[in-house]
Amino acid sequence: MRTARERVLSAALELFAEHGVSGTSLQMIADRMGVTKAAVYHQFPTKEEIVLAVIDPVLLSLTPIAASAARRRTPAARRRYVLDAVVDLVVEHRRLSAVLSFDPVVSRLVRQHPSMTVISELVELLTGPDPSPATRVDVAMVAGGLVMAGAESSLSDLPDETLKTHLLKTSLRTLRLNRS
Amino acid sequence: MRTARERVLSAALELFAEHGVSGTSLQMIADRMGVTKAAVYHQFPTKEEIVLAVIDPVLLSLTPIAASAARRRTPAARRRYVLDAVVDLVVEHRRLSAVLSFDPVVSRLVRQHPSMTVISELVELLTGPDPSPATRVDVAMVAGGLVMAGAESSLSDLPDETLKTHLLKTSLRTLRLNRS
DNA sequence: GTCTATAAGGGGATAGAC
DNA sequence: GTCTATCCCCTTATAGAC
Numbered sequence: 001m002r003t004a005r006e007r008v009l010s011a012a013l014e015l016f017a018e019h020g021v022s023g024t025s026l027q028m029i030a031d032r033m034g035v036t037k038a039a040v041y042h043q044f045p046t047k048e049e050i051v052l053a054v055i056d057p058v059l060l061s062l063t064p065i066a067a068s069a070a071r072r073r074t075p076a077a078r079r080r081y082v083l084d085a086v087v088d089l090v091v092e093h094r095r096l097s098a099v100l101s102f103d104p105v106v107s108r109l110v111r112q113h114p115s116m117t118v119i120s121e122l123v124e125l126l127t128g129p130d131p132s133p134a135t136r137v138d139v140a141m142v143a144g145g146l147v148m149a150g151a152e153s154s155l156s157d158l159p160d161e162t163l164k165t166h167l168l169k170t171s172l173r174t175l176r177l178n179r180s
Numbered sequence: 181m182r183t184a185r186e187r188v189l190s191a192a193l194e195l196f197a198e199h200g201v202s203g204t205s206l207q208m209i210a211d212r213m214g215v216t217k218a219a220v221y222h223q224f225p226t227k228e229e230i231v232l233a234v235i236d237p238v239l240l241s242l243t244p245i246a247a248s249a250a251r252r253r254t255p256a257a258r259r260r261y262v263l264d265a266v267v268d269l270v271v272e273h274r275r276l277s278a279v280l281s282f283d284p285v286v287s288r289l290v291r292q293h294p295s296m297t298v299i300s301e302l303v304e305l306l307t308g309p310d311p312s313p314a315t316r317v318d319v320a321m322v323a324g325g326l327v328m329a330g331a332e333s334s335l336s337d338l339p340d341e342t343l344k345t346h347l348l349k350t351s352l353r354t355l356r357l358n359r360s
Numbered sequence: 361g362t363c364t365a366t367a368a369g370g371g372g373a374t375a376g377a378c
Numbered sequence: 379g380t381c382t383a384t385c386c387c388c389t390t391a392t393a394g395a396c
Contacts, residue, residue: 004379004380018284019202019284020200020202020203020283020284020285022199022200022202022203023200023202023284023285025370025371025372026371026372026373027370027371027372035379035380035381036380036381036382037372037373038373038374038375038379038380038381038382038383039379039380039381041372041373041374042379042380043379045373046372046373047371047372047373098282102278102282102283103200104198104199104200104203105200105203133338133342133346134346134349134350136334136335136338137329137335137338137343137346137347137350138346138350140325140328140329140332140334140335141321141322141325141326141328141329141347141350141351141354142321142325143325143328144324144325144326144327144328144329144332145320145321145322145323145324145325145328145354146321146324147324147328148320148321148323148324148325148327148328149317149320149321149324152320152324154316154320155316155317155320158313158316158317162313163317166313166314166317166318167317167321169314170314170317170318170321170354171321173353173354173356174321174325174350174353174354176353184361184362205388205389205390206389206390206391207388207389207390215361215362215363216362216363216364217389217390217391218361218362218363218364218365218391218392218393219361219362219363221390221391221392222361222362223361225391226390226391227389227390227391
């Protein structure tokens with residue numbers, strides 16, 4: 001059986017995805033678990049701690065990606081590695097990714113998070129140094145597209161592996177990395 | 181001078197973009213306008229009416245796009261027309277587009293909106309009939325990428341025309357419409 | 361158009377029993 | 379780990395004066 005703590009996070013995640021963080025009350029989380037608010041407060045001292053506990057593992061998983069990428073020898077190999085890893089991450093989390101990316105409450109917490117700098121690192125690994133406006137737009141569209149496509153309900157019929165393959169192919173084409 | 185009604189919508193839009201709809205109270209809107217809540221209620225009977233008044237013009241502007249596109253003769257011309265128009269729309273609204281697209285409250289209202297079917301029409305104009313998984317992923321990534329890139333703060337230094345040009349070029353490449 | 365005042369309800373959060 | 383009960387604040391919304 002999952003721990004009470006895990007059940008809170010699971011219920012919270014579903015509700016955050018559906019209603020956003022601000023649109024989700026502790027009462028709603030408790031109701032979905034079939035317990036009272038007080039039981040939820042026994043696991044987490046504040047609502048903010050619940051949000052942090054939901055996003056933490058994803059943000060922490062970004063650090064090893066940047067570290068591994070930095071060890072590759074060529075810029076092309078680094079780009080390719082980051083892209084592969086980000087596609088994996090987005091598909092692994094699918095519904096969650098959109099919440100993490102767009103919820104205003106989450107955004108504010110992410111901005112203050114220790115892992116925040118890693119995100120800029122990953123973007124820079126993709127753009128290369130001193131990128132042109134064209135390249136910056138390309139990377140922004142891929143980043144946004146990956147997150148959106150992962151969350152897109154009309155694609156929920158596609159199995160993870162199929163989605164991964166297509167997302168990677170489309171991203172490579174968008175970034176003009178087809179032949180590298 | 182702008183009407184009180186317009187000032188409400190302008191204040192609401194900024195706050196929705198920053199905090200989301202659920203994270204924005206009527207008190208915050210009133211404070212930003214320098215009036216009291218009751219003054220806001222004099223313009224709109226409910227908070228939901230404010231949200232609707234914010235999104236209505238954008239949704240209504242989708243209908244003529246689909247209509248004009250349908251009059252083009254070839255599928256390629258229709259795709260190209262939709263893409264041009266959507267890029268224009270996204271750039272025209274930039275920050276707003278992300279709120280409109282991802283806020284859970286807005287999404288629920290959009291789903292019930294008369295213009296809702298137009299969105300599926302536009303997607304179908306882009307995918308063509310009976311699209312493959314690959315094509316569906318392509319279109320989902322472009323749609324998400326356009327909205328995200330429009331809202332991306334790191335691209336806010338790019339002037340509208342520059343952004344438009346790059347978004348269109350990148351979208352065409354992603355959709356493999358380079359040579360059509 | 362804007363105000364004060366107020367109602368009714370829900371939000372986050374705490375105390376203490378079991 | 380979960381409960382009941384409660385506190386205080388903020389929320390949406392309304393009534394009526396200016």
